[in-house]
Amino acid sequence: MSGQNVWRRLTDFAGPFQKQILGALLLLVLGTSAELAGPFLAKVMIDNHILGIQKPWYELQEKPQAAVEAAVSLNNKYYVREDFIEGTGLSPDELKSSQMTVLAEGTTYYLIAGHVEQNGKKQITPLATENGRERVEVVTINDQAGTSATYTGIKLTSDEVKAMYSSDMLPIVWLSVGYAVLILLSAGFNYIQILWLQTIAQRIIQQMRMKLFIHLQKLPVSFFDKTPVGSLVSRVSNDTEAVRELYVSVLATFVQNGLYLIGILIALYILQPELALFCCLTVPVLVLLVFFYQKYSSRYYAIIRARLGDMNATINEMIQNMSIVQAFRREAGVQKEFADVNEAYFKVRLKEINLESFLLRPAVDLIWKVSLTLIIWYFGSTSFHSAISFGALFAFVDYMGRFFEPINMIMGRLSQLAQATISAKRVLEILDTEPESETAVEGKQISRPQGEVVFEQVSFAYSGDEYVLKNVSFTAKPGQTIALVGHTGSGKSSLMNLLLGFYPVTKGRILIDGEDMKTIDTHALRQHVGLVLQDPFLFTGSIGFNIRMYNESITDEKVRASAEAVRADEFIKQLPGGYDEPVVERGMTLSAGQRQLVSFARALAADPAILILDEATASIDSETELAIQEALHVLSKGRTTFIIAHRLSTIQHADQILVLSRGEVTERGTHEELMEQDGLYRKMYQLQQGSVVEVR
Incomplete structure (x- = not known):
């Protein structure tokens, strides 16, 4: 990608x-933007106001009416900064001889006659006091040109410095407030x-x-x-x-x-x-x-x-x-x-x-x-x-x-x-991984099926030409119980995976009530199919939740009735919380038989038309087998039931038993019919009953 x-x-x-x-x-x-505007305000504050006092000043004999607020009075003379001199109407030539410089050295300020470079090299020498004012001599030195210039001036008092800053105080305050507002706005935004x-x-x-x-x-x-x-x-x-x-x-x-x-x-x-x-x-x-x-x-x-x-x-x-x-x-x-x-x-x-x-x-x-x-x-x-x-x-x-x-x-x-x-x-x-085929999930919607299942020449391979099922054909009438037996790897579970729609049929077809499964919405079909596995999985929750399985239409009464029908109610009542007893992950606090009975109750509560029991009795002990047998009869009654079993004693009641070997149906019939034949089923049954020592 x-x-x-x-x-x-x-x-x-x-x-x-x-x-x-x-x-x-x-x-x-x-x-x-508010944050970026801050330094500009700082620049204006520093250059135009904090350091504005260092701009050129002009000495006037009379107080100018046009810049009366900006004029500073010192020793019966008036001084106006360059920023405000334009309002006085005086020309640059008239002011040239009256230019003054406020020189700052640390926290000490001097008023010097003439234009003095602020950033140049300077030597300041105190002179004799005149009329009570401290006088100084300033010598500026230009190293590159090798020249120097001498100026004289007076030392300003703190009150005089404040007076010369008077026109800048309000702008400094407003610019500071503006800067703070920008910071707050930036933080808020x-x-x-x-x-x-x-x-x-x-x-x-x-x-x-x-x-x-x-x-x-x-x-x-x-x-x-x-x-x-x-x-x-x-x-x-x-x-x-x-x-x-x-x-x-x-x-x-x-x-x-x-x-x-x-x-x-x-x-x-x-x-x-x-x-x-x-x-x-x-x-x-x-x-x-x-x-x-x-x-x-x-x-x-x-x-x-x-x-x-x-x-x-x-x-x-x-x-x-x-x-x-x-x-x-x-x-x-x-x-x-x-x-x-x-x-x-x-x-x-x-x-x-x-x-x-x-x-x-x-x-x-x-x-x-x-x-x-x-x-x-x-x-x-x-x-x-x-x-x-x-x-x-x-x-x-x-x-x-x-x-x-x-x-x-x-x-x-x-x-x-x-x-x-x-x-x-x-x-x-x-x-982007392809989900189940569109025809499988968007096919024909079906109501509860009667339960007739027909396999017609079904072959299936997980990959390539390695077929695990070969030309399997049989018919399960509504309400019949079909048992699938055979050695491990004979294709029993694969057969049921096809019926559940987990994998598509490679060859042949499967019919449900005469409808090809390929044309049926698989999700709709699965609503009417129940599944009980050899190792039933219980979800974290309660016993009642695991029987209901997210289906809120199943009432508490139906949950209890289903548990009673499969005899799961007997051990559930003995639990401290009963049906509200917490179940840990995978239900490991319950025995294998108890988990299996809960899964039977789950299947019965769902009321499926087709029931699949995949090795559902393989992990049950002999003492529990009778209870499980009764539960199976209750569970399969009125439903088309498929039982995958190794324990052949549990399927003697089946209407039809299919014996699979290497993906093919080699024998079929009832328990009695198969026992009359000297085939694989009879040998497997005798082996389990202990009457045969060796099966070839």
């Missing part, structure tokens, strides 16, 4: 939540979008798991015969969880940080086009990193998910067969098998970690350090045509840090993206 097809299918799963996802992404855009995306992702995965679970129930039995249970469990649980991360972490991270990168590049271009272009030059290098990582990581993650499935399958097999493992003292062998699978998983994980450690964050950090070194060199060189403001420098460094952080976030999510893609492929592989 191609990656493009996987993404299309995943988009289809998210289709019902399209509006919610777009709403969450819109909130993500708003939150990201991000909180809501994360909550939405998490909820949407959980819904999507909930529906995906449900669809996967339903699809598994539609798959033919042959699929489960060749697919380990642990692998399926891994795909339903682990792989869908990895896909969930795609909708939550990966989607949000890629959108948010993609917007970050675009916004930051725009901001950097506004601040300093040359350095923004330099950042763009790093993008191809990062794209190459992504390309190589995706190329090699996809291989590793495919193996990782497969190894995880193998490990789950091994664990599942060991737990299900723990009694056999311990009885035969095979713990060491099982441990070695699991250790080998675990080691294989560890090695491929280690390769993935090495790849991630080399190509993701360390590589991006290296690019960032090299870029930062070049930027520092660039700022320190003389290649600028004009000096950059401190606010612009602060904003640029801030944005540069933010430029590589989203790249690190995106690169960090690449591993989750690769895992989610591989996991999605594994989930979709199950969903």
Whole structure:
């Protein structure tokens, strides 16, 4: 399955939540925009207001009426900053001789006559006090030109500094409030979008798991015969969880940080086009990193998910067969098998970690350090045509840090993206597995059949030409009991698998009340077929639940009546909880005979028209055999019953006994008729009764 097809299918799963996802992404855009706008406000605050005092000032003899609020009074003179001088109507030539500079050295401020370079090398020397004012001499030195300039000025008091800052205080407050509001808005938008995306992702995965679970129930039995249970469990649980991360972490991270990168590049271009272009030059290098990582990581993650499935399958097999493992003292062998699978998983994980450690964050950090070194060199060189403001420098460094952080976030999510893609492929592989044939599940709907079953020249092979059934023909009339006997591997269970529709007939046909099974809806047919296995499976729940088996139309009275009819009620009443007695997994707290009686009650409560008993009495002890015989009579009464049996004493009442050997019906008839023949059935019966020592 191609990656493009996987993404299309995943988009289809998210289709019902399209509006919610777009709403969450819109909130993500708003939150990201609010966060990106912060450094711009900081730049305006620093350059225009906090450092605005260092802009040129002009000394006026009279208080200007046009800029009365911006004028600062010192020593009977008035000073207006460059920002507000345009409103006075004075020309630049008129103001040139009156230009002043506020020079800041630490926390000390000086008012200097003339234009003094703020960022140059300076020497400040105190002079004699004049009219109670501290006077200073400032010498600026230009090392490159080898020149110097001398200026004089006065030291400003703290009240005078506050006065010169008076026009900036309110804007600083408002810009600070704006910055705080942006932070709160960003946090609020991000909180809501994360909550939405998490909820949407959980819904999507909930529906995906449900669809996967339903699809598994539609798959033919042959699929489960060749697919380990642990692998399926891994795909339903682990792989869908990895896909969930795609909708939550990966989607949000890629959108948010993609917007970050675009916004930051725009901001950097506004601040300093040359350095923004330099950042763009790093993008191809990062794209190459992504390309190589995706190329090699996809291989590793495919193996990782497969190894995880193998490990789950091994664990599942060991737990299900723990009694056999311990009885035969095979713990060491099982441990070695699991250790080998675990080691294989560890090695491929280690390769993935090495790849991630080399190509993701360390590589991006290296690019960032090299870029930062070049930027520092660039700022320190003389290649600028004009000096950059401190606010612009602060904003640029801030944005540069933010430029590589989203790249690190995106690169960090690449591993989750690769895992989610591989996991999605594994989930979709199950969903793409063909269910039972369309004619089988969409065929003719039938009501409760009369129970006539006809096999006409039926042959069947699980694969190729290796037939396990060959030209089998017989007729079961409604209400008759048909017994199937034969050695192991003679084809008895395969015959019943065909009747249940678990496998399609290779040759010939099976008729139900004269209708070809190929034209009948298999699901509708199975509603009227009961099955009792040699090792009955009981689900976790209660005794009553296991008899009812999800069929809520079966009342408690019918549950009890069914149990009484097969004599299961006798032991159920002795249980502490009665019909509400909890049943652990597989019903292991009950004996084999008790589990079998519960399965008989389950079949009777379902009231099937056709009943299949597959070795249903093989695990019953002799003491319980009479009770089981009576239960069988009750269970088969009025139903077409097929009994697969090794214990021939339980089928003497059968209307017809079919003896199979190597997939063929070699003998047929009643018990008496077959005993009169000197055939396989008679020898098998005598062997079980102990009257024959050897059967050839």
